[in-house]
Amino acid sequence: MIFTQLILAHIIGDFILQPGKWVVRKEEKKTASKELYWHVFIHTALSFILLWNLELWWMAVIIGISHFIIDALKLHLQTNKTKKAAFFLDQGAHLLVILMISFSIGEIDFNFLHDPEFLKTLTVMVFLTFPASVIIKILLSSWIPETQEINKVQTESLVNAGKYIGILERLLVFTFIVTEHWEGVGFMIAAKSVFRFSDLAEARQRKLTEYVLVGTLLSFGIAVIAGIIVKL
Incomplete structure (x- = not known):
């Protein structure tokens, strides 16, 4: 269930509550853009809300920190030619973090x-x-x-x-x-x-x-x- 909740939080944060102008501003100013920090805050808050369990606060924190690191690397490393590949690598990295969190508490196994x-x-x-x-x-x-x-x-x-x-x-x-x-x-x-x-x-x-x-x-x-x- 936690895996599904975190995936839902990611979908809402990355594709619904992120205006197109935020994406443009992030690509222009990179880590100097306030939109990046608002984006990370929204992801962290959504994770807290959808988990709805104070004992799992550390998951939301990990989601927020990892999201900032992954997005910052993407913004600084991507070019116009690699933008498509960077998008899928970015989404894959976020999914991997969610998988690792779910695996760490035994909710998901690879049997x-x-x-x-x-x-x-x-x-x-x-x-x-x-x-x-x-x-x-x-x-x-x-x-x-x-x-x-x-x-x-x-x-x-x-x-x-x-x-x-x-x-x-x-x-x-x-x-x-x-x-x-x-x-x-x-x-x-x-x-x-x-x-x-x-x-x-x-x-x-x-x-x-x-x-x-x-x-x-x-x-x-x-x-x-x-x-x-x-x-x-």
């Missing part, structure tokens, strides 16, 4: 890491990311359309967007299957058909359409088979 079901599911989910992308790419390697055909459809495509869309769709399909919501798989296929194949129809490139269709069916098929294997 689940030895659970065969957890390990099996984790292994399959990891496989459905980049390994599955590589397998699909190899299977389709002999059918890669000509560059000019791809350019007609992907003139404004994001870099590597297709790869990450494939990873996300496989993970979603896998999740739908293991939670026994097969209707979600149908929704995914319908949604992708509407958004993807309308562009291909406009391009009037049959080879490219068939190439994308085969790739999509392979992606969904691998995710479905993986989900069935885990269920069995």
Whole structure:
């Protein structure tokens, strides 16, 4: 319960009670900005309030001190190029502190890491990311359309967007299957058909359409088979 309370305090403090102008001021003045100290105070106060137990005062203090240190390091070390990575590292560090506090009082343990079901599911989910992308790419390697055909459809495509869309769709399909919501798989296929194949129809490139269709069916098929294997 303490883990959930501290996570809730963090979400409220970092994403709800932190105005955008505070973020800008912190990035401009760094540790000299009063907004940073107000931000840390809000996190500490929220932790006190949500824990609602005077005996756990030290947790709120640790949250406040660690939050200041982590945010100060982020402000001084991040650049415009590393801002995205700095955000996720910052959030990961805050989560790690909360995990360590919860672990120190025995509320959270890591016995689940030895659970065969957890390990099996984790292994399959990891496989459905980049390994599955590589397998699909190899299977389709002999059918890669000509560059000019791809350019007609992907003139404004994001870099590597297709790869990450494939990873996300496989993970979603896998999740739908293991939670026994097969209707979600149908929704995914319908949604992708509407958004993807309308562009291909406009391009009037049959080879490219068939190439994308085969790739999509392979992606969904691998995710479905993986989900069935885990269920069995």
